[in-house]
Structures are given as structure tokens and as C-alpha cells.
Amino acid sequence: MSGRTIPGVLARHDPPPGTPPVPVVFDSPHSGRAYPADFGAALPLEALRGAEDAFVDELFAAAPEHGATLLCALFPRSYIDANRAPDDIDPRLIEGEWPRPLRPGPKAALGIGLIRRAIAPGLFIYGRRLPVAEVERRLSVCWRPYHAALAAAIERLRRAHGAVWHIDCHSMKSVANGMTPDAAGTRRPEIALGDRDGTSCEPAFTRLVKETLERLGFEVALNDPYKGAEIVRRHGRPAQRRHSLQIEIRRDLFMNEAMHVRNEGFVRVQAAMSDLAAAVCDYARSRSAARS
Secondary structure (H helix, E strand, O other): OOEEEEOOOEEEEOOOOOOOOOOEEEEEOOOOOOOOOOOOOOOOHHHHHHHOOOOHHHHOOOHHHHOOEEEEEOOOOOOOOOOOOOOOOOHHHEEOOOOOOOOOOHHHHHOEOOOEOEEEOOEEOOOOOEEHHHHHHHHHHHHHHHHHHHHHHHHHHHHHHOOEEEEEEEEEOOEOOOOOOOOOOOEOOOEEEEOOOOOOOOHHHHHHHHHHHHHOOOOEEEOOOOOOOHHHHHHOEHHHOEEEEEEEEEHHHOEEOOOOEEOOOHHHHHHHHHHHHHHHHHHHHHHHHHHO
């Protein structure tokens, strides 16, 4: 697939030659596995991998074949989280004075802000505080280029077609723990969609995705336990015909969560996400044609 790659940062996959582009973008911000040499974590790699949305980029790999653009982060979520605001930082992690106001929110309080504090309750990533320059570098090398690439892909398609539809792709633990918004021990739905209570995309888009997934045999919840975070908040602007929806897939459907390997369900879920991409591209094609 054609596209653009920044080594260790991101890879953009465009539709293959001969496949007309459709105003659809999928992005996977948490499936990166390129662990930087300057991470300085106190945990071994196998423990750090517990924060990954492992294999989500592979689940949606067929999206460009249907005409969509697919953007994938290559840096790990535990290094810096592209789905958090750049000021959502726990000040307890910082050594020195941050040069701008910090606005740590509920995610940072749980240990999962812009710079993640822990992988799981009691499993802390660092045995040190991070110098301001180190965090600033992570923002400039990883976070800002990823958001710039996503914004550019969305805007390029919106300008060409008059509107654009975007799905932000994630996975979630099968059972909630002490670092999640729902109560520890809660069994999650198979798939959770988040449109920030109807504010990040048109209702018809949310309905199309939900009904498609249900037709494919999945149990689908809306805005529970996740409503959508920084990426759909930042890039979803329905009044400007930019429609963003978050999807969370329960991990045990496609992987062994303890071993970080694909399980026997992977092929089924991957095929279903290809079917979803086809349905979303058909939807976008018809909606953009109706506006022309």
C-alpha cells in the first residue's frame, strides 16, 4: 500500500493503485510496538506490552482495500498517549517546572494520562521522575506528528469530498480494573462505540456502525464504558462535516490477554472489521455523492 511512514512514529496506508479513495479514515493510535531507546522504564518489555492495543492495526489492515486511509502509530502508548490532551499530565511524574499550565483530568488521576504512570494497579512504569525536556521531546517527536498526520488526512478528504468519516480504533480489557472508568471486575461488552454523547459525529454514522456490527454478530454498547477521548474530541467536528467515532473491541475476542498473542478468534474479528470498513466506505461514498 502506498502512503507515508515516519520511522518509529507513524505509518499511513492509502488505498492501493486502482482503488478510488473514499472520504473515510481509520486510525490506530495505541497499537505501536517500536519502543524507543530513551524510554527509561523500570519495567521489562513484556510488562509494558500490557498497555498496548496489540494487533488492532492488523484487525483494520484491509480498510485501504475498500478505499479508506489507515493511520497507525508506531510508538507505544506507554511512552506517550496520542489519545490524551497534551496538558493531561500528572505533575507527580515531572521533574522541574512545566512551562505551561497543566490540566490533569480523570485519566491522569487513574495513572493513564498523556504520560502513563502504571500498566496496571500497583505496576508502576518508572522508578524516577521525567525531566521536562524528556516529555517535551516525546510530544514533538511522536504526539504532534501523529495528530498533524491525522488532521491532514481528514482535511484532505473533506476538501475533496465535502465531508469525511473517521473511526478511531482501540481495544479494551475484557474485565475492568482499578485504572478503568467502570468498576473493577465489570465484564465489558464485546464492542463499545463512543461518540461523546452524540457530539463527535452525526447520529446516522453511529447508527450505521452499530447496526453493522450487530448484524455481524457482536454485542455493541454505546458510550459505555468509553465515550471517546482526545482523538475524537479533537477531530470530530460534525458542524464542519468531520465525523469521528471511537470503537473499542474486547481483547479476549481476538487475543490471549496474558500472553499477548492472537487467539483462535482473531481471523473472525479481522474479517468482521474488513466488512465494517466496506460498509462505512459505502456509506461515505453515498453520502458524499448526495452532496455533490
